[in-house]
Amino acid sequence: MNAPLTPADLLRGALAGLLDGLPPKQAAQAVERLIANYRGRTPTDAPILRDRADVAAYAAYRMPATFEAVRGALGALADAAPDWTPSRHTDIGGGTGAATWAVSATWPGPRPVTVLDWAEPALALGRELAGANPLLSATDWRRARIGQELTLDETDLVTISYVLGELTAEDRTAVVAAAAGAAQAVVVIEPGTPDGYSRIIEARDALVAAGFTIAAPCPHSSACPIEPGRDWCHFSARVSRSSLHRKVKGGSLAYEDEKFSYVAAVRFPAEPATARVVRKPQIRKGLVLLDLCLPDERLDRETVTKRHGALYKSARDAEWGDPWPPHPS
Numbered sequence: 001m002n003a004p005l006t007p008a009d010l011l012r013g014a015l016a017g018l019l020d021g022l023p024p025k026q027a028a029q030a031v032e033r034l035i036a037n038y039r040g041r042t043p044t045d046a047p048i049l050r051d052r053a054d055v056a057a058y059a060a061y062r063m064p065a066t067f068e069a070v071r072g073a074l075g076a077l078a079d080a081a082p083d084w085t086p087s088r089h090t091d092i093g094g095g096t097g098a099a100t101w102a103v104s105a106t107w108p109g110p111r112p113v114t115v116l117d118w119a120e121p122a123l124a125l126g127r128e129l130a131g132a133n134p135l136l137s138a139t140d141w142r143r144a145r146i147g148q149e150l151t152l153d154e155t156d157l158v159t160i161s162y163v164l165g166e167l168t169a170e171d172r173t174a175v176v177a178a179a180a181g182a183a184q185a186v187v188v189i190e191p192g193t194p195d196g197y198s199r200i201i202e203a204r205d206a207l208v209a210a211g212f213t214i215a216a217p218c219p220h221s222s223a224c225p226i227e228p229g230r231d232w233c234h235f236s237a238r239v240s241r242s243s244l245h246r247k248v249k250g251g252s253l254a255y256e257d258e259k260f261s262y263v264a265a266v267r268f269p270a271e272p273a274t275a276r277v278v279r280k281p282q283i284r285k286g287l288v289l290l291d292l293c294l295p296d297e298r299l300d301r302e303t304v305t306k307r308h309g310a311l312y313k314s315a316r317d318a319e320w321g322d323p324w325p326p327h328p329s
Helices: 007-016 024-037 052-080 098-106 120-130 169-182 194-209 243-249 310-317
Strands: 089-092 114-115 140-144 155-159 183-191 213-216 235-240 255-266 275-277 283-285 287-293 299-305
Touching: 007 052, 007 098, 007 120, 024 052, 024 213, 052 098, 052 120, 052 155, 052 183, 052 213, 052 235, 089 169, 098 114, 098 155, 114 120, 114 235, 120 140, 155 169, 169 183, 169 194, 183 194, 194 213, 194 255, 287 310, 299 310
Parallel strands: 089 114, 089 155, 114 140, 155 183
Antiparallel strands: 183 255, 213 255, 235 255, 275 287, 283 287, 287 299
């Protein structure tokens, strides 16, 4: 008997049919234009995603990476709070709904979901894609300005993925404050760049000030030990590349790695990782070097050798972003 399709399988299938009837060259040109222009603050007159062709091309290109990054962040939250499941979810600036798919992949089961976005074509396509996922049947796709006028109904989980970089400083502050006032858990994801990380730290500080504790990725809710301007905390998610990815980027690999920064903050009990692997482990002959963020607000490198027995095998299997030591199986 074939295994049931996962949300990731369903999303890949839904995206595969998006570009039918749209010439590949036109799709690639739309993605290139949108990548160049889809930045700055949320438009006040017309969204940059102008019509279905724009949205279809951009969704086919970006949704898989956004889905995997958000799923990575949500997975870390689920590890820190294994007994918690959101019964309601609000996705701020959700566009075509990648984060809603990631929530359904992390906590299977139907739930009321509200996706808020200013771009009506994105919401329409998100609604269309969601038809392939029975877990998203109760989703409300709602047009809303993402900024200082934003108001939210009470919910369990708020996701804000790849949104803050499009807002002014004042709008960012207002959006995070609205999320903090409405939810029991807030997860913010931004590109894994120095600027993206600075926005994550800004959101993290605001959430802690609002009474939240950090569930992931940090092993504490105190100040980040990374010195601003010298480094930044980010992680990596493996993404299968479509033919459109390869055409736009001119690459031949079947995958790429999406770099992202995130914070997951909660108002309920959670157990953060004892420590977090914050760089790709370096495997040498007979030893593994792990760069760790520690609960005493330090960054340090741990050397794990063969004499550590089972821990050495765990170190060889460890991946960037994993908790350390690993959770017992």
